[in-house]
Amino acid sequence: MITAERKPFDEIYAMTEGHDKVLVAGCDTCVAICLTGGEKEAEILASEISIKAKEEGRELTVEHTAAIRQCEWEYLDMIADEVDQAPLVLSMGCGIGIQSMAEKFAPKQVMPAVNTNMLGMPQEHAVWLERCAACGECVIGETAGICPVVRCSKSLMNGPCGGSHAGLCEVVGPEGEETECAWALIWERLKAQGREELMFANRPPKNWSKSSSGGPRKMVREEAKPT
Amino acid sequence: MSKPVEDITMTVEEGAPAVDPEELLPANEDFEPEIIVFACHYCAYAAADLAGSMRLQYPTNVRMIKLPCTGKLEVIHVLKAFEAGVDGVYAAGCLEGECHYLKGNLWARKRLGHVKTLLEELGMDPRRVEMFNMSSAMGARFAETARGFTERIRRLGPNPVRPRDGFDPVEFVRARMGDAAISDDAQDEIAAIVEEGLKR
Numbered sequence: 001m002i003t004a005e006r007k008p009f010d011e012i013y014a015m016t017e018g019h020d021k022v023l024v025a026g027c028d029t030c031v032a033i034c035l036t037g038g039e040k041e042a043e044i045l046a047s048e049i050s051i052k053a054k055e056e057g058r059e060l061t062v063e064h065t066a067a068i069r070q071c072e073w074e075y076l077d078m079i080a081d082e083v084d085q086a087p088l089v090l091s092m093g094c095g096i097g098i099q100s101m102a103e104k105f106a107p108k109q110v111m112p113a114v115n116t117n118m119l120g121m122p123q124e125h126a127v128w129l130e131r132c133a134a135c136g137e138c139v140i141g142e143t144a145g146i147c148p149v150v151r152c153s154k155s156l157m158n159g160p161c162g163g164s165h166a167g168l169c170e171v172v173g174p175e176g177e178e179t180e181c182a183w184a185l186i187w188e189r190l191k192a193q194g195r196e197e198l199m200f201a202n203r204p205p206k207n208w209s210k211s212s213s214g215g216p217r218k219m220v221r222e223e224a225k226p227t
Numbered sequence: 228m229s230k231p232v233e234d235i236t237m238t239v240e241e242g243a244p245a246v247d248p249e250e251l252l253p254a255n256e257d258f259e260p261e262i263i264v265f266a267c268h269y270c271a272y273a274a275a276d277l278a279g280s281m282r283l284q285y286p287t288n289v290r291m292i293k294l295p296c297t298g299k300l301e302v303i304h305v306l307k308a309f310e311a312g313v314d315g316v317y318a319a320g321c322l323e324g325e326c327h328y329l330k331g332n333l334w335a336r337k338r339l340g341h342v343k344t345l346l347e348e349l350g351m352d353p354r355r356v357e358m359f360n361m362s363s364a365m366g367a368r369f370a371e372t373a374r375g376f377t378e379r380i381r382r383l384g385p386n387p388v389r390p391r392d393g394f395d396p397v398e399f400v401r402a403r404m405g406d407a408a409i410s411d412d413a414q415d416e417i418a419a420i421v422e423e424g425l426k427r
């Protein structure tokens with residue numbers, strides 16, 4: 001699923017400058033499941049903004065709402081009245097939701113209250129790990145179900161590199177957390193599957209034009225279009 | 228021979244002290260803070276009752292909202308209290324490991340910890356929020372916590388958000404919580420159901 005993190009409060013609050021009414025719009029799909037931007041979180045942010053404005057003696061009306069899914073026109077219709085009445089919308093949807101709202105309600109000012117960060121897997125309650133880069137050409141059939149694009153720090157197609165030691169990558173996280181070497185994981189699982197020979201196959205350079213490097217992508221399913 | 232209740236309650240220490248005098252400003256005696264305690268039905272509420280029976284004094288600044296468990300408390304309830312102009316909020320739940328619903332009090336501690344970070348973001352002192360633990364036998368601890376927390380808030384000064392004139396922030400929060408809090412009406416209904424059950 002798509003995950004996102006709320007922006008720092010000061011950055012969000014600065015967006016409200018010069019306005020006397022704002023609407024905080026949550027999205028009850030992916031960002032609600034990652035506990036960042038659902039209706040509950042939208043109400044919390046609205047309350048925080050309201051407290052800050054009152055502290056400053058500023059007249060600011062803060063409302064909140066949530067769309068079932070911000071990235072679909074039909075669900076945006078359901079919150080259209082609330083959006084109409086607010087000169088500024090702070091969207092807590094992912095980048096797709098925010099852009100959908102900005103397009104649907106143009107030229108209304110729709111600002112992002114979250115940073116969309118990854119396509120993640122909930123590994124345990126309240127922990128998400130990046131698992132897909134949406135690169136447009138999946139290779140995990142050859143790599144034992146482990147994505148080298150997103151889980152190898154260098155996105156190597158023929159790993160591991162010299163920075164792999166005892167199953168760990170030389171790259172450490174911002175707080176010193178260890179990263180598993182994707183290619184060590186791939187090797188272990190290929191062995192368990194009896195498919196070690198795939199480790200020695202030579203994979204040609206990846207065609208990144210199918211990823212975001214090829215410009216904005218578009219998917220059309222002619223057979224599914226309404227007649 | 229059983230120990231007098233007073234002895235037991237006075238020897239048990241749980242959680243942070245309600246007031247850390249050395250870090251805070253001198254108390255402003257003219258300031259009467261408005262404080263909400265979210266009290267668990269199984270412990271703090273009964274402890275408050277006991278404090279009453281023991282004729283222990285505690286400040287009237289502390290007003291109670293009764294919950295079926297402190298685990299029912301949500302971040303938004305506490306924020307709404309501050310938005311409405313309340314000066315301090317604490318939750319009083321069961322001793323850790325003794326929650327009637329197993330982990331409700333641990334969730335409350337985590338949620339109030341999150342509220343502390345939100346208050347910091349807003350430039351407010353996180354000590355306006357605290358979690359305390361007590362058993363239903365700790366009438367003295369209930370009274371001492373209420374006194375200590377009131378003293379702490381007196382020293383921290385008023386919430387920069389002031390309630391509107393004639394507006395009762397505690398009643399507002401209670402109403403806003405709806406079924407999450409146990410209202411007086413609900414309490415009468417529960418008592419009637421229990422009584423009915425006992426007759427059978």
